[in-house]
Amino acid sequence: MELIAIVTGLAVLQGFFFAFQVGQARVKHGVNAPAISGSPDFERAFRVHANTIEQLVIFLPGLWMFGYYVNAQVGAGIGVLFIIGRFVYRSAYLGDPKSRSAGFGIGALTMVVLVVGGMIGAGMKLM
C-alpha cells in the first residue's frame, strides 16, 4: 500500500497547490476575502480548486479500497491518471470553462473505476 500512500500524497499536494493559486488569484484580481466572486478569472481558479477538493473526497476512498481489495499497483496507476486529468481540467478551465469536459471526464472515469472496482473487490471478499 506504500504506492497508494505516495499517490495519495501527490493528489492532496496538487489540491493544496490549487488552493495556493486561489490565494494568488485573490491578490492579482483584487478579490478580497471573504468575497468569492467579482472577477471571472478569480472565479475560474476558485472553481478549479473547489471541484478538485470535491473529487478528492470521492477519489481517495476509492483509491484505498481499490488498492487494498483489488490491486495496489493498478490502483496507483489509475490514481496517477486522475492527477493528470486534474491538471488537464485546470488548464482547460482557466482558458475557457466550456472546454473543461475532457479533463473532468478523466477525473470522473478514474474515480468511478476505483470506487466501483473497490466495492466489487470488497464484495467478493465478503462472499
Added chain:
Amino acid sequence: MELIAIVTGLAVLQGFFFAFQVGQARVKHGVNAPAISGSPDFERAFRVHANTIEQLVIFLPGLWMFGYYVNAQVGAGIGVLFIIGRFVYRSAYLGDPKSRSAGFGIGALTMVVLVVGGMIGAGMKLM
C-alpha cells in the same frame, strides 16, 4: 471491514450523483461556469451537493473508526441511515430549503454517533 468499504462506496457514489445533478442544473437553468449563483433552483442543487461533500469529510473517518474500534456491522447500518438521510435532505431542500432540517438532522446525528463512538472505542483500546 468489507461492509464498511461497501457503504463508503455507496456514500461517495451518492456524492458523485449529486455533483452530476449540479451539472444538469447548470444547463437547465442557464448558469454557466464559473458562476455559482443566478438561479435559485441551481443554487439549491449546488448547496445540496456542497453540504453533502462537507458531511462526507466528517462521516467517512467516523464510519471507519466506528467500524474498526466498535462494530463493523452496526457502523455499516448507521452509515446506510446517513445515506438515506442525505436523500431526504435533498428532496426537502429542492422543494423548499426551509424544510431541510429533518434530513440534515439524520445526517448530523448519524455522523456524530459514528465519530464520538469511534473516539470512545479508540480511547478504550488505548487504556
Added chain:
Amino acid sequence: MELIAIVTGLAVLQGFFFAFQVGQARVKHGVNAPAISGSPDFERAFRVHANTIEQLVIFLPGLWMFGYYVNAQVGAGIGVLFIIGRFVYRSAYLGDPKSRSAGFGIGALTMVVLVVGGMIGAGMKLM
C-alpha cells in the same frame, strides 16, 4: 494508531462545530438558504468553515500516513497543532479577514509536514 483516531475525531468535530456556526450566522444575519452571500459577517463564518473542510481533505490522509509510516505520537501532536491553528484562523478571520495569515500558516505548515513526512516514510518502506 488510537491516538491518530482520536485526533481525527477532534478535527472533524471541529469542522462540524464550524458548520453549526454557519447555520447560526444564517439566522443571525438573515441569509436564507440557498444564498451564500449578502452579509459580510455570514460570509466570514462561511469561508472559515469551507476553508477548514478543504484543509481536512489534505490533513487527514497526511495525519494517517505520518502516523502509520513515521510515528503515531509525533503525528498526533502535529495534528493537535493543526486543530489549534484552525481556531486561531477562525478568530482572526471573524475579526478581520486580512489578519488570517498566521492561523492559515499553522494549518498549512502542519499539513505539509504530515503529508510530505508520510510520503517519505512510505517511500523508505518501499525501498
